[in-house]
Amino acid sequence: MQTKYDYDVLYIGSGHAVDGVIALAKKGLKVAVVEGDRYGGTCPNWGCNAKIALDEPIKLTKEQKRMKEIVNGNLSINWSQNMKHKHELIDGFSGKQKNEKQAAGIDTIDGWATFVDPHTISVNNKKYSSDKIVIATGQHPNIINLPGNEYAHDSRDFLALDELPKSIAIIGAGYIALEFATIASEAGAKVTILMHRDKVLRQFYQPYVLSVVDELKHDGVSFIKNANVASYSQNDSGYQVHYGNRKILNVDWILDAAGRVPNIKNLNLGKAGVDYDRKGIKVNDHLQSSQANIYASGDVADTGEPKLTPAATFESKYLTKLLSGQKKDAIQFPPIPSTVFTSPRIAQVGVTVDQAKQNPEKYIIKSKNIKDDWYRQVDKEEIAKYTLIFNRQDQLVGAAEVSDHAEDVIDYLYPAIALKLDREKIEYLEPFIFPSIAHDAWKRL
Numbered sequence: 001m002q003t004k005y006d007y008d009v010l011y012i013g014s015g016h017a018v019d020g021v022i023a024l025a026k027k028g029l030k031v032a033v034v035e036g037d038r039y040g041g042t043c044p045n046w047g048c049n050a051k052i053a054l055d056e057p058i059k060l061t062k063e064q065k066r067m068k069e070i071v072n073g074n075l076s077i078n079w080s081q082n083m084k085h086k087h088e089l090i091d092g093f094s095g096k097q098k099n100e101k102q103a104a105g106i107d108t109i110d111g112w113a114t115f116v117d118p119h120t121i122s123v124n125n126k127k128y129s130s131d132k133i134v135i136a137t138g139q140h141p142n143i144i145n146l147p148g149n150e151y152a153h154d155s156r157d158f159l160a161l162d163e164l165p166k167s168i169a170i171i172g173a174g175y176i177a178l179e180f181a182t183i184a185s186e187a188g189a190k191v192t193i194l195m196h197r198d199k200v201l202r203q204f205y206q207p208y209v210l211s212v213v214d215e216l217k218h219d220g221v222s223f224i225k226n227a228n229v230a231s232y233s234q235n236d237s238g239y240q241v242h243y244g245n246r247k248i249l250n251v252d253w254i255l256d257a258a259g260r261v262p263n264i265k266n267l268n269l270g271k272a273g274v275d276y277d278r279k280g281i282k283v284n285d286h287l288q289s290s291q292a293n294i295y296a297s298g299d300v301a302d303t304g305e306p307k308l309t310p311a312a313t314f315e316s317k318y319l320t321k322l323l324s325g326q327k328k329d330a331i332q333f334p335p336i337p338s339t340v341f342t343s344p345r346i347a348q349v350g351v352t353v354d355q356a357k358q359n360p361e362k363y364i365i366k367s368k369n370i371k372d373d374w375y376r377q378v379d380k381e382e383i384a385k386y387t388l389i390f391n392r393q394d395q396l397v398g399a400a401e402v403s404d405h406a407e408d409v410i411d412y413l414y415p416a417i418a419l420k421l422d423r424e425k426i427e428y429l430e431p432f433i434f435p436s437i438a439h440d441a442w443k444r445l
């Protein structure tokens with residue numbers, strides 16, 4: 001494709017919302033990626049991959065505690081070695097990401113992009129023009145505007161802590177709060193979660209959430225409901241969180257985990273004619289913004305889908321097909337699965353249990369406590385429950401699980417839900433390896 005612009009397609013951002021870029025370049029389009037920070041974006045550098053690297057030994061010590069009569073000794077987390085291992089796994093990732101793009105003939109432009117007009121951006125005072133532009137700038141932590149918030153840290157700081165603080169206050173009770181509380185508490189910190197209201201992980205099935213909350217409490221994590229955090233301060237002994245009616249919590253470290261907000265402020269979107277609000281860039285069913293040549297992908301796009309890696313990757317791959325002319329149809333999202341990587345995990349996909357309960361004429365709910373199943377007792381799981389949701393045509397449309405294997409179970413069941421498999425196909429797919437979590441999951445259907 002020959003255009004009057006420097007590029008056919010220019011991406012702002014280099015996270016999973018850009019996963020389709022190499023395939024696009026292979027189609028012969030002239031492509032550039034602008035990145036102001038580390039290539040690869042949040043998920044590998046300071047999100048999913050970094051977190052799961054720290055979490056793996058946590059899972060191990062939790063399991064060893066359950067097996068203590070069988071596996072001798074007391075395992076404990078060496079925080080600095082755990083962090084060193086995380087650095088070894090993660091730190092080279094960004095360079096590899098950048099090299100892969102360059103090797104595919106993609107121009108990588110280092111710096112922060114701002115719009116000059118709908119076809120032009122500026123990076124470090126140099127202008128670049130492009131026929132199509134994809135805004136894929138992700139989100140940043142929502143640091144609550146409170147007095148003393150210079151003492152509060154974000155998730156990125158936590159994932160780089162050289163030393164584990166003895167006590168940590170976590171503001172918020174969502175994904176990051178619960179996952180990091182699991183890691184920090186098991187590694188030896190005293191963790192207090194200060195909740196905005198009275199619910200933890202409100203988008204997940206609450207009985208499963210409460211099982212995880214009970215487990216965390218058992219491990220010493222405190223939860224303060226309706227905390228009404230007012231300010232933070234510092235003195236010789238550490239930091240203080242001022243909350244409720246003149247109450248003070250003294251800690252060594254404060255993590256603000258009160259959600260994330262789209263990276264749109266510094267893009268100068270007024271010059272691009274792109275509409276947005278606090279939920280992100282407004283897009284139509286082709287991920288196209290209010291300016292016809294500008295698209296949005298990933299966390300920054302207000303698609304109504306969860307702001308998760310699988311959604312960002314799916315959107316990016318859709319855009320690859322759309323922008324290379326292979327596809328014209330609107331984007332059709334499959335159900336986006338999600339896991340909270342606590343110990344045990346909570347995972348879900350498709351129609352939620354609450355949605356099914358509200359529509360009994362449409363759905364049949366099957367729930368089971370499988371804690372005592374022989375396969376779950378192999379590693380002495382203490383919490384293992386699932387719920388399956390079927391429509392009236394006997395198709396699996398939703399699933400939720402709380403257990404140490406919840407993310408794998410939901411992944412194994414995912415094809416049945418996403419492809420709407422009928423009974424005959426499900427029975428044909430019966431021969432999973434035995435014994436295995438996949439077999440354990442599929443035999444439920």
Ligand SMILES: Cc1cc2nc3c(=O)[nH]c(=O)nc-3n(C[C@H](O)[C@H](O)[C@H](O)COP(=O)(O)OP(=O)(O)OC[C@H]3O[C@@H](n4cnc5c(N)ncnc54)[C@H](O)[C@@H]3O)c2cc1C
Pocket residue numbers: 012013014015016017018034035036037038039040041042043046047048051111112113114136137138139155176263266267297298299300307308309310312341
């Ligand atoms: C702690 C944490 C844990 C997470 N764990 C999971 C998980 O387990 N599973 C899961 O599915 N999701 C998880 N997520 C969410 C997941 O990381 C995001 O959904 C995903 O990274 C979104 O990808 P993206 O490409 O849209 O945005 P990002 O990965 O954030 O990429 C955006 C990129 O744009 C760059 N950028 C921004 N503005 C500009 C500009 N003006 N010019 C140039 N570059 C710019 C940024 O530097 C960034 O690199 C987690 C998030 C966090 C914070």
Ligand SMILES: NC(=O)c1ccc[n+]([C@@H]2O[C@H](COP(=O)([O-])OP(=O)(O)OC[C@H]3O[C@@H](n4cnc5c(N)ncnc54)[C@H](O)[C@@H]3O)[C@@H](O)[C@H]2O)c1
Pocket residue numbers: 144171172173174175176177179195196197200201229257258259260306307308338339340341
């Ligand atoms: N396992 C995963 O897939 C995973 C893990 C981490 C993060 N993420 C992604 O990153 C996003 C951000 O994670 P998160 O945990 O920060 O967000 P979240 O939306 O999951 O939780 C935010 C929490 O902050 C609370 N809160 C909001 N405003 C507040 C205020 N003013 N004062 C006190 N509390 C307040 C909310 O009530 C909620 O409990 C997630 O929504 C998700 O998209 C995903």
